[in-house]
Amino acid sequence: MRNYFIRRFLAIIPMFFLMTTTYFCIQNYLPGGPVQEAIARLKGMGGDGGTSRTLNAEDLQKLTHELEVEYGLDKPAVTRYFIWLKNILTLNFGDSITTRSPAIDQIIERLPISLSFGIPGFFLTYLIAIPLGVMMALRDGSRFDAISSFLLFVIYSIPSIVFAVIFLLIFCTDRVLPGGAWFPLGGFRSDNYESLSSVAKLFDLGRHLFLPVLASIIGNFTVYTLLQKNSMLEVIRADYIRTARAKGLSENAVIFKHALRNALLPLMVGFGALLGTFLGGSIIIEPIFGLPGIGVLSLQSLAARDFNVIMAIVVLQSLAILLGQILNDIVYVIVDPRIEYK
């Protein structure tokens, strides 16, 4: 078993290089870039406002070169890749083109925001899906099962972006509810957050994050509930459960000690992958609710071709996914001692 995990850890290295190299190549072959974009803005191209001055063609060559130096793009892509690689080994992710501060600082700054709705979302997904799935399985065929199955399918078929917008319009504006909005309209914290007591701070965070969490878990929790139900159904029909009952064990012991443990296995499949999504934040939920998390950062950095920030996010996410898979294997062993890795 130890050897297996050592091998798994070692396998991270080539996987990691493959992932980041692929990404680096894709990025470099994308047309356009930060220099072109900055110059277009200075020219007033696009009509979104800009400079009041004129940018004549005579000045462009020099300006292009100076901007390339500023953004660290004046060297060939291969050289830049090796510089990047060398830096990454010393945990230096480079500077962001847009903020000129270290790329990693931006991620560190925004990670708590993504995590503060990612972590509750993660636990809530399991906290709802497992008991609900078990209950549905135990009452298979009942009216409760039929209604909840129907509702789950309806919810599943609506994309989370739609839920997010509907939640925002109903609960955060004065448009629908007679008494006005229940929740603040977007944002992470209130303006007076710093001056609040710690209980009030928690309440304030809760008010801001309740709907984003709800909107973000909807897709996963419906799938997991149905998965849990089916897996539970399969297990309680198995021979060893019949044996357990025949031995005279109490129903609770049969369900929670014998059946549930085995029925949890399929749900654990997604566990590792979820770790990656945590770090990635949500590119759907965050912009809608005005949460400045990693999801928003990814979108902005991609649009601005902010190479170092994108690469830093890719590195962290790749690592999280790879480690998540190993974690998955470990959890498997804990849940099911019969599993043995060689």
Add this chain to the structure above:
Amino acid sequence: MKIKKLFFVGLLLFNSFTSNSFAIDEKTQDIKYIRKPSFYDKMLNTKKGGSLHFPLGNDPKVMNPILSSDTESSSIEQFLWMSPFFLDPETLDYIPALAKSYTISADKKNYTFVLYEKAKWQDGSPVTAEDYKFTFDTMMNPKIHSAALRSYYDGITLKIDNKYQITFTVLEPKFDTFDFLSRYVPIQKKQFESSKDFNKDKGIMNPISNGPYIMDKYKRGQNITFIRNKNWWGYELSQFKNRFNVDEIILDIIPEPNLSYEKFVKGDIDHMSFTAEQWNTKVIGIDKDKYGSSPKEKNIWALKTQNKSAKPYTYIGWNFKNPLFQDVKTRKALSYLVDYKKIIEKVYFNLFTQCVSPFGTFTLNTAPELRQKNNIISYDRAKAVKLLKESGWKNDGSQTLIKEVNGKKIPFEFTLETNTGNPARMKIAEIIKEDFKSAGIKVNIKTAEWNTFLDDVDNRRFDAVILAWTGTIFPNPKQIWHSSSEKNQGSNFISYNNPKIDDLIHRANSEFDPKKRNTIMQEINRIIYEDQPYTFIAEMNYILEGLSSKISSERWVANYETAAANDLFYLVK
């Protein structure tokens, strides 16, 4: 979205480098500033206090005027820093800010500014010529990340005359030289002089200002708070005494425009600029009851006022490198096939007007006769067909017109490209495709993400594009229309080349008399309109703003250019 600037609309007098408030020295022929009372000196006395929230589309990259190159960074400059003079957006008169007077030498090569001795940084130290010199030297240092700004100052030097006087010397003076020198913003020498790496100095995000506001708090991704400097030196001057009344200005960072709108309606933010579509479907549509027509009726009100300055204009650019568009008759025919009325009605909800000039259809730089409807190109299929025939296009019975070029038969088919994320441009492309099809011209629509699209334009890999240019108060036609602007991925990406235009541009840019310059600009406009290198489509006809009832003003001017906007607001509640 940048914080839109609201000003007072009036007759825009397009002075090129200086206002009427000057005199010419009989002996030296130098131009000397004369202080005359402006609107600001006569502003009503209003109570100071309160707090306003404004939306900001993204985090500013920097809080430093010489490193700033993005719209968000420039949006915050107006709260923090002063320049020697600022522009009254209505009269285009220069009003003293950090400097109390200027002198321009007769040959227009020396620009001297005398600073107010009372001007202070927020730490109480005086703003001096040393600060200017330090700022200038820092900006011109090639190691400093100020390439965007530096490129405008090539051939300019700055010298200290005395503690409170500086002189810029310019190798090649142009019509707008005074304008951009008068708006040069200094930073404090003391804050940065011992900095080891200016580009990464902590002071860049912790500015020491000389303007009416002090940056108080910045929570990245969330908001920036500015508080009013109650002991600000400017309050002693009549032009500032009754301005900058709001105690606290909070810029809320809201990247999603729909969220900004909902926040405005709810009262979380106090000001926003509407798109034509928002105005049509929401402000006068589903949310009609929420808006008052003046500050006194409801919590929020909507302001619609005629646009009189240069605003962004949308056009189709025809690539002259493509043989299809080299003939003026063909280009004209294409312009006659564009249904402007339909576009303005369906895409812009009649809030835009047909554009006839690259210099702002509403300004004195536009030929007056082109302001009359019967002189401009409008949808006329018969005329278009006639022009196409004259230009050699034939109908051989197939769906698409054919022309013989260099012994080869070519069909009239091209790709019309625009960027994604701009629904208006996409709708225009669809309308054009349909109308052109009926005349035997096949249009393929291509949309690309902004960076990819820019790459196509910069490398001239396109047939025709739908795009827009930002309008400017003092337009310099050289950037877009001069034949030399084709090289180095310059802005003349359609490769337009007209020696007559080149000559007129040269004359316009060395003409310092505003009226004479207007006449030349009008001539440029006439020739360009006759040539139709662009099919000019539409320009904003109205300024559409949403305002909280806390905000009021005696006159409103909306203008992208000068940055006096929010300081004109004062609280009525």
